[in-house]
Amino acid sequence: xxxxxxxxxxxxxxxxxxxxxxxxxxxxxxxxxxxxxxxxxxxxxxxxxxxxxxxxxxxxxxxxxxxxxxxxxxxxxxxxxxxxxxxxxxxxxxxxxxxxxxxxxxxxxxxxxxxxxxxxxxxxxxxxxxxxxxxxxxxxxxxxxxxxxxxxxxxxxxxxxxxxxxxxxxxxxxxxxxxxxxxxxxxxxxxxxxxxxxxxxxxxxxxxxxxxxxxxxxxxxxxxxxxxxxxxxxxxxxxxxxxxxxxxxxxxxxxxxxxxxxxxxxxxxxxxxxxxxxxxxxxxxxxxxxxxxxxxxxxxxxxxxxxxxxxxxxxxxxxxxxxxxxxxxxxxxxxxxxxxxxxxxxxxxxxxxxxxxxxxxxxxxxxxxxxxxxxxxxxxxxxxxxxxxxxxxxxxxxxxxxxxxxxxxxxxxxxxxxxxxxxxxxxxxxxxxxxxxxxxxxxxxxxxxxxxxxxxxxxxxxxxxxxxxxxxxxxxxxxxxxxxxxxxxxxxxxxxxxxxxxxxxxxxxxxxxxxxxxxxxxxxxxxxxxxxxxxxxxxxxxxxxxxxxxxxxxxxxxxxxxxxxxxxxxxxxxxxxxxxxxxxxxxxxxxxxxxxxxxxxxxxxxxxxxxxxxxxxxxxxxxxxxxxxxxxxxxxxxxxxxxxxxxxxxxxxxxxxxxxxxxxxxxxxxxxxxxxxxxxxxxxxxxxxxxxxxxxxxxxxxxxxxxxx
Numbered sequence: 010x011x012x013x014x015x016x017x018x019x020x021x022x023x024x025x026x027x028x029x030x031x032x033x034x035x036x037x038x039x040x041x042x043x044x045x046x047x048x049x050x051x052x053x054x055x056x057x058x059x060x061x062x063x064x065x066x067x068x069x070x071x072x073x074x075x076x077x078x079x080x081x082x083x084x085x086x087x088x089x090x091x092x093x094x095x096x097x098x099x100x101x102x103x104x105x106x107x108x109x110x111x112x113x114x115x116x117x118x119x120x121x122x123x124x125x126x127x128x129x130x131x132x133x134x135x136x137x138x139x140x141x142x143x144x145x146x147x148x149x150x151x152x153x154x155x156x157x158x159x160x161x162x163x164x165x166x167x168x169x170x171x172x173x174x175x176x177x178x179x180x181x182x183x184x185x186x187x188x189x190x191x192x193x194x195x196x197x198x199x200x201x202x203x204x205x206x207x208x209x210x211x212x213x214x215x216x217x218x219x220x221x222x223x224x225x226x227x228x229x230x231x232x233x234x235x236x237x238x239x240x241x242x243x244x245x246x247x248x249x250x251x252x253x254x255x256x257x258x259x260x261x262x263x264x265x266x267x268x269x270x271x272x273x274x275x276x277x278x279x280x281x282x283x284x285x286x287x288x289x290x291x292x293x294x295x296x297x298x299x300x301x302x303x304x305x306x307x308x309x310x311x312x313x314x315x316x317x318x319x320x321x322x323x324x325x326x327x328x329x330x331x332x333x334x335x336x337x338x339x340x341x342x343x344x345x346x347x348x349x350x351x352x353x354x355x356x357x358x359x360x361x362x363x364x365x366x367x368x369x370x371x372x373x374x375x376x377x378x379x380x381x382x383x384x385x386x387x388x389x390x391x392x393x394x395x396x397x398x399x400x401x402x403x404x405x406x407x408x409x410x411x412x413x414x415x416x417x418x419x420x421x422x423x424x425x426x427x428x429x430x431x432x433x434x435x436x437x438x439x440x441x442x443x444x445x446x447x448x449x450x451x452x453x454x455x456x457x458x459x460x461x462x463x464x465x466x467x468x469x470x471x472x473x474x475x476x477x478x479x480x481x482x483x484x485x486x487x488x489x490x491x492x493x494x495x496x497x498x499x500x501x502x503x504x505x506x507x508x509x510x511x512x513x514x515x516x517x518x519x520x521x522x523x524x525x526x527x528x529x530x531x532x533x534x535x536x537x538x539x540x541x542x543x544x545x546x547x548x549x550x551x552x553x554x555x556x557x558x559x560x561x562x563x564x565x566x567x568x569x570x571x572x573x574x575x576x577x578x579x580x581x582x583x584x585x586x587x588x589x590x591x592x593x594x595x596x597x598x599x600x601x602x603x604x605x606x607x608x609x610x611x612x613x614x615x616x617x618x619x620x621x622x623x624x625x626x627x628x629x630x631x632x633x634x635x636x637x638x639x640x641x642x643x644x645x646x647x648x649x650x651x652x653x654x655x656x657x658x659x660x661x662x663x664x665x666x667x668x669x670x671x672x673x674x675x676x677x678x679x680x681x682x683x684x685x686x687x688x689x690x691x692x693x694x695x696x697x698x699x700x701x702x703x704x705x706x707x708x709x710x711x712x713x714x715x716x717x718x
Contacts, residue, residue, distance in 0.1 A: 413463030445490030
């Protein structure tokens, strides 16, 4: 008869307790005994079999924990990627479902891209059939007995591809590579010029200084030239207040400055808000006037030309221009005007007064423009603004500074600059024949012999577009306008009286290389030729063209903003994505297509608020001569107008993200080509096509920039 299970368990439990008691009694009772036991263990180790068994058990447990941790990390990563993909798919479906179904006209470029997409899909299908039949490893010959067989057709395609198509594509590839290398050398030379300026500490020198006049009571106002300040705007609901306020607090004698608010708004609510803001500053003693055109032709150029036709403009010597979202510092005029004027003292005498010295301002009579650098209040708002900041930092730190120092010429940025009015009149004034009126007047002034100065250490705050839609429209205008201007002023440059080197710089560097060749090769090489070389492998695009040289150029572009180095890969991919917009704009401007004269005001969100202006007031009490009660009234009136602004915003048009068909079609082309590259085991080409296609897909779904829920 067997014993009950409870009795067996009791016996086992008693044995375990007795073992633990024995182990405890055998434990060392002091530190000396511990050392003795340790020495005995060292001198007389356990048997090899027992030690091996113990190590095996310990290793097994450790490996189990390691594998569990790895599985946990894999599961977490898989869940994260799955969640991201699900969110991406849901966002894409929602935007596709809510996309407007209007009869929107298709551009010619989009039609060409659609044909290219259909061809890519067809070629990929053919290559997949050939791959699974093994023809990639042993190509068929034309000696097949059945001429109508699929194998014969594929062999015929291989011959046509190798004998006719590949040579043409290779020639186009070589041309684009040469253009790419020339443009890369130009970038490298610009960076070397910037390093030379930095190392030598070169900068323009002002011949006079107004900063010490704050402490002098009764300073001679005649030392200050008459300055006209213009703020052109159009429906700038979000930013009108901050720009007007920043200009009105300039540390410049009020009797020597006039502010023109040039309002082209067609929204009566916005007009009333701007009028109220102007009246508020008029009550504070600022010489400011409000102008509104009844006939709104010529966009910004027409607005500025109309303002310069006023009779009182002849009393002013200089004009400073600020767009509606720009906020110059209180000392902006004191930091820019001295580069024009050189005060000297002349001894005079007449019958009415004794001998005395009077101040006479003489200066650089050939200096037309002083341009300052832009600073950005929202450069860290999202990925789109960070990538824009990289481009603009290179433009101002390198391009503008180098051209300004070595050749005294660069493109006027349209704002944050001071012009000599005589120079504007000498070159014909503002013209509305292109969408880049600022570049137009700069080129004409340069051809008339005027010089420019760029100040890299004087910043004027502004706002970057935060949505891809606004940025895309801005870039289209910035890249179609130069081609319009090049077509219109080419013969003027050829027949001008400037030196031969200046003509070469204008035609080949300023226009052709930096405005035409850059968007042409960027789009053609990375969006057309690279996918085609996957389907026509006889034409080769070297890996150093795909990866190494673009990476080096991206590093050069990012040097002026070293804090942006973590975004170097997104920057490279996004610049290639923007090439389709820039190429389309360049072609439309060069050949006067329908969208080339489209002038749309870049949408701003008003990131700088009334609080920023109040901080200026608090930091510059001596400059502004304003009491604390005036500050409180300014704050209260500003808050009241901001409340009215918010009420009008709520009733405005609802914003939403869009779909961009060109970018989506190119994404499918690049992803199709990446599959073909994977079949050929081309590592660098595959990864580049894959990530570039994903970037096009994200931009096409409007996943970059401001997201509207």
